[in-house]
């Protein structure tokens with residue numbers, strides 16, 4: 394039995410079977426030029442992520458603009474006019490790796506730096522124990538919060554208060570509840586897993602969104 398499941402797509406698909414969890418997962422599709430076109434028309438902005446990668450590596454944010462498209466990758470920005478040019482630029486970045494597309498969530502931020510949250514769970518007997526709820530603050534000029542991309546760790550309560558000016562306890566409890574429910578679902582599908590790390594974003598109006606689940610969290 395495998396302790397880790399690499400494919401973001403497989404894990405997301407498993408979680409989408411629960412309507413309660415599906416509600417907090419931003420629309421996610423396998424990468425294709427049609428899906429990209431449709432999702433950009435619908436949401437104005439999407440992130441493209443490698444299906445089996447971590448640490449924020451290879452993630453690109455694409456936003457529709459009046460002049461065409463803006464791409465953000467690491468600290469860099471690039472503008473393209475035509476859709477065909479955008480596709481070519483993306484293909485160069487993707488280097489034949491499998492990618493998924495996800496609707497972009499506008500994260501609440503601190504000093505212009507987006508914040509998101511990691512909830513860690515470890516299996517103890519037939520229960521899942523919460524071992525941490527921490528916030529990650531993106532490096533200035535970045536949209537990914539991963540520590541290995543220069544993000545900073547923060548106390549989750551402080552981060553919620555500073556980015557949204559609301560009482561943090563309710564949001565934290567909701568993230569923990571969603572994580573426990575998701576852990577049960579994933580355990581049924583992938584019996585070998587023993588630890589999980591969930592990445593959540595709070596958007597500018599405080600809504601909770603689940604970005605991904607890691608089966609070998611740092």
Ligand SMILES: Nc1ncnc2c1ncn2[C@@H]1O[C@H](COP(=O)(O)OP(=O)(O)O)[C@@H](O)[C@H]1O
Nearest residue numbers: 446447448449450495496497498537538592605
């Ligand atoms: N749909 C999204 N909208 C906005 N930001 C996102 C989205 N998905 C990911 N991110 C940002 O990118 C980071 C890395 O994405 P994630 O899905 O966790 O992949 P990885 O496995 O590389 O950590 C997230 O922590 C978040 O800061």
Ligand SMILES: [Mg+2]
Nearest residue numbers: 448449592605
């Ligand atoms: Mg992550």
